[in-house]
Amino acid sequence: MKINVKRIPPAGERLTGVEAGWIMELDTPDTQFLHEIAYDLLAQVQGLTLLVTGTLRTTATLRCSRCLKMFEQLLVVREFVVHRQLHGEDFADLTADIREDILLELPQRALCGAQCKGLCPDCGQDLNEARCGCRPRADAGRWAVLDQLKLKR
Ligand SMILES: [Zn+2]
Ligand SMILES: [Zn+2]
Known part of the structure; x- marks a missing residue:
């Protein structure tokens, strides 16, 4: 996800929308991202620093570690934060940051339900x-x- 840094007004810019699940670059038999990733962000430029904060939300398709069935799990990143030094570039790519924060929300042991x-x-x-x-x-x-x-x- 690239944002146009030069277009961000002094008060900041709210960015909402969706990215395709394939930006996760993760499609294994046990973990798939088949749904869109919704973002709701506020981008601000302060001097030479880009600050982006907000939330990310998607639904991952995971394999239950107990019954081995695939199930869907909502993943929410409540405090997405990117803090980056700018060097005069027009665009900032947040894809890697989004990917990393969503991966951190994956459970260590996927369970379709506590009662499985x-x-x-x-x-x-x-x-x-x-x-x-x-x-x-x-x-x-x-x-x-x-x-x-x-x-x-
Ligand atoms: Zn299960
Ligand atoms: Zn048996």
């Missing part, structure tokens, strides 16, 4: 949709049996 039950570790059934016939994970049970053996000795 995930997949059965044994048969792969999506436990959000239906239960499977597998017994609960055997580990706890095995230890319980060992404990009982010890007690009997």
Whole structure:
């Protein structure tokens, strides 16, 4: 996203609009930006400094780390700030700044919902949709049996 620095009036200029999701340059099987990025910014030039502040908002398509389904998550950058020295150029490109701040909003572990039950570790059934016939994970049970053996000795 390029802004015309020379056209910014002394009081600043409000910039609103959308950028295509592909400016994120990120399209993996687990993280996609298929929706537009909406921006609402105030650009100001103070002496030789460009100051841009405002908010960014987009919806990312992520893969849930528990059930492996794709889901959509709203990402909002509430305090987008760019502070840049100007060297007489006409345009300032904010694309890299936008990209960086939106990436910081991505969750470390994507979850379609806090209540997601995930997949059965044994048969792969999506436990959000239906239960499977597998017994609960055997580990706890095995230890319980060992404990009982010890007690009997
Ligand atoms: Zn899930
Ligand atoms: Zn199962």
